[in-house]
Amino acid sequence: MKIRCQKSDLLNSVNIVLKAVPTKTTMPILECLIIEANNYGIKLIANDMELGIETMVKGTIMEEGIVALNAKVFSEIVRRLPENEVYISVDENYTTEIICEKAKFAISGRSGDEFPSLQEVERENPLTLSQFTLKEVIRQTVFSISDNESNKIMTGELFDIKNNELRVISLDGHRISIRKIIMKEEYEERKVIIPGKTLNEISKILSGEVDSFVNIFFTDKHALFEFDDTLVVTRLIDGEYYRIDQMLSSDYETKVTINKKELLSCIERASLLIRENDKKPIIIRVSDNNFELNINTSLGSMKEDVDIVMEGKDIVIGFNPKFLMDALRVIDDETVDIYLINPKAPCFIRNKEQSYIYLILPVNINVGA
Amino acid sequence: MKIRCQKSDLLNSVNIVLKAVPTKTTMPILECLIIEANNYGIKLIANDMELGIETMVKGTIMEEGIVALNAKVFSEIVRRLPENEVYISVDENYTTEIICEKAKFAISGRSGDEFPSLQEVERENPLTLSQFTLKEVIRQTVFSISDNESNKIMTGELFDIKNNELRVISLDGHRISIRKIIMKEEYEERKVIIPGKTLNEISKILSGEVDSFVNIFFTDKHALFEFDDTLVVTRLIDGEYYRIDQMLSSDYETKVTINKKELLSCIERASLLIRENDKKPIIIRVSDNNFELNINTSLGSMKEDVDIVMEGKDIVIGFNPKFLMDALRVIDDETVDIYLINPKAPCFIRNKEQSYIYLILPVNINVGA
Incomplete structure (x- = not known):
């Protein structure tokens, strides 16, 4: 050569x-x-x-x-x-x-004979997205896959295609992230679970341009991503994904509308007091149009108020601050709506169009305290 | 409070x-x-x-x-x-x-009672340097201190003050770095060994501005650096520093004048073929106004020529590429002069004014090969 x-x-x-x-x-x-x-x-x-x-x-x-x-x-x-x-x-x-x-x-060097060739995937009926959309949707969901290999399905993301809608879903047992994309064309119904690791690597290669496209082809066992001068072939994860629709609820007792950046900075400050492996929750007290965040650890305590608009009942609820931060960091809206039911039920951060839904389970706290 | x-x-x-x-x-x-x-x-x-x-x-x-x-x-x-x-x-x-x-x-918090107060140093007869000069001189020498605590003296740098000259010297047994600074005033003769760790930390705090100054005060056991609103007190290292003047020589058999950036890139490329803990030298062959660099390791081999102007005898000599790179990276001149004697004698990289001298010991190579 x-x-x-x-x-x-x-x-x-x-x-x-x-x-x-x-x-x-x-x-x-x-x-x-x-x-x-x-x-x-x-x-x-x-x-x-x-x-x-x-x-x-x-x-x-x-x-x-x-x-x-x-x-x-x-x-x-x-x-x-x-x-x-x-x-x-x-x-x-x-x-x-x-x-x-x-x-x-x-x-x-060595001869290429032993090298395993890439799985052939027939290039028919692609799903087409802009590089920007695919890169964004990966970033906005991939943080809530599980890295525990003992439950293989949780290490992947569900690509759920139906008509002109693509839903990308990840979950790790404590939270669910869902992004919905409306596509220009109608597609055959299909559900595939793509390894999170693959999606992370693809998102690093994608240029992320709005006017460059990615064609995605599927077989039963593989997916092929075609963009620029590159082909990426990945195995799919076998099995049936969780039925998440039954975990989603539109009911709520309390709705909080809050400035995203303020809330995120406030939780980031609170999480300074948490040392690794320490599972201290932050405690949120919503009452009288006031949102009070409290944390109390071996290192010290913090209290901060954030302005909100609220609707419904007062509530006191605890969360792992990391889960709230992960979701807030990938939401681009200036204000977010948080829907709460009771201190034991999941909270939802979602917009009106439900183009994103982040479900987060609360942490048990002693509400009397 | x-x-x-x-x-x-x-x-x-x-x-x-x-x-x-x-x-x-x-x-x-x-x-x-x-x-x-x-x-x-x-x-x-x-x-x-x-x-x-x-x-x-x-x-x-x-x-x-x-x-x-x-x-x-x-x-x-x-x-x-x-x-x-x-x-x-x-x-x-x-x-x-x-x-x-x-x-x-x-x-x-706790009471400050147990906290050890800083050593008092009388502020008389300071040595005064610009922040820029001190920051630069540290950067240009501190890489060749030794991190082996068993020889404490080598973990520090000698500040050798005589008349209006400050020489800053570090060595680690394989190389010596010397920078000479001409000061505006005359000072009392003094030799102190300042811990390299201290100098590294000070250089991070110094703003590095040309028109801000640092006053340095000495006692037998301590040095005090005063700049901006900050005082830094450090212990000095006990003992007598190596007599380096007898290791310096102006004799040479071969003088090579070479573009610094080209030489540095060439050595950086060669060092790619060296894995950690692998002690492979680069071999330099100077002859007929040609400078040929060779390396041969388990990963592969490389050969590259660099244009030079030479004076004196042909020579073949081996070096640890890291030592050459460390010195070349802190020299700001476009071309450097390298002085060589024989394959077993140290090489010198120095300028005419001798405001810098970098001595590097060669590595034994089988010249017949």
Whole structure:
């Protein structure tokens, strides 16, 4: 193989496929990335068996071929090359020369034969979203997946497609995050569970532009994301997702309308008094159009009032402050509505259109205290 | 005690004294900072027994007093307060209320009685430098102190004052860094060894402005740095420093003049092929006005040429690339002169005025190879 390309193009593509190189693996070949030059162009490939990425590099092919190179070593070399044209040539023993200006590296490569190829996914009937929308919806929901591998389903997000509506849902046993997107077209009904790790990696690669698009293709076991010059293939998580609709309720006893930024800063300050592994809740007391937040830990106590508009009954309720902060940080509205029922029932943060719903379970507190 | 001050002023001062709060200590009182309000003003103090810092906070005193507060908790609270006036009041049990806008924290404090006061240093005959100069000279030398506590002297820097010249020197057994500063006044001869850790912390606090000054006072055992509204007291390291003048030589067999940035990038690229704990040297071959850098490790090999102007004999010599990079990174000149004698003798990077001298020992290589 003999190719040449610009350092910046090569580095961009290397950074994309790096997302699918596992940090720990029992299969050393997976620590490699593949460079393949043939009549389709120059392609980089990486695959950690759950997530696989292929992306094209602009460049010129002088001789076709394929090689597997240690991804970490190759990427660090490329990163430090001068900003100029890079020549890569591979000999019959897979020794790979990388030449840029006066720098000349030689590293040993291996044949790409052992490398597991990406799962083929038929490209028919894609779901199409803007890169911006997909990147945002991941950010707005992925924080509430569970990282406990013993419950595989909770480590993924449900993509629930029905007519022209996509709902993206995550939950971890303490909270549920739901974002609803209205699409331009109608789609076949479909529910798939996509690994959260994959979505995190995809969101890092997406440019996030409003006028670039992502096509998503599904099979029973896999999903393929196609955007720019990149293909990302991921396994889906097997099983049936939780029936969340029966957990959602529109009833409430108390409705609080509050400035989001003020509330978030106030909870952030309160959480300073919580040390790691300390499960102290914040206590919220809503009464007479006043919202009082209290916390009391071994480090000290804090009390702060926040202005609100309220509707309904007074209530005293406790929360894990992290769960409130996670939700508030991904809501872009200036004011939010919080719906409460009683100190043991979940609270809901949602807007009128229900384009977002964040359900958070309260923490038991001794209300008499 | 009752005081009020602006959050930003308080935070600045807290950040300064935090540098003297130890992360690990067997004396819990040292994890505190002191707030003292008396007729001199509002003062914050921290002390880790080697390094002590005092700084003033602008503000108003309604009631004098003193309290010791956990530095970590207090600083995190202050950091998150709204940008507004902060009221601090301490009751007779040292419970401390911190109030800013609607946020009201209460944390428990302790009496300042147990807290070790800073060593008194008589303020006579200071050495005066601009903040810029002191900050720069620390940056340009402190990287080559040793972190091996078994040889205490190597963990500090020699400040060698003679007439109107200050030389700052550090060494770690493999290299020596020397910076010479010409001062406006003549000073008494004096040699002191200042702990490298102290210098690192001071350099973080210094604003680095050319027209702000630092006064440095010395006793046999301590040095006091006075600048802005801050006093830093440090213990000195006991003992006699190495006689470095006899290690410096002006003789050379080969002189290489080279573009600093090109050389540095080239060594940085070569060092990519070195894994941690791998002691592979880079090999430099100087001949016929050509400078060829080679490295060969388990990860691969690299070769690169750099343009030079040379004088004297050809030479092949090996170096630990880190030592060359450390020195080159703190030299601001566009081109540097490197003086070489033979493959076993130290190399010198120095300018004509000898305002900097970096001595680096070579690594033994098999020159026949």
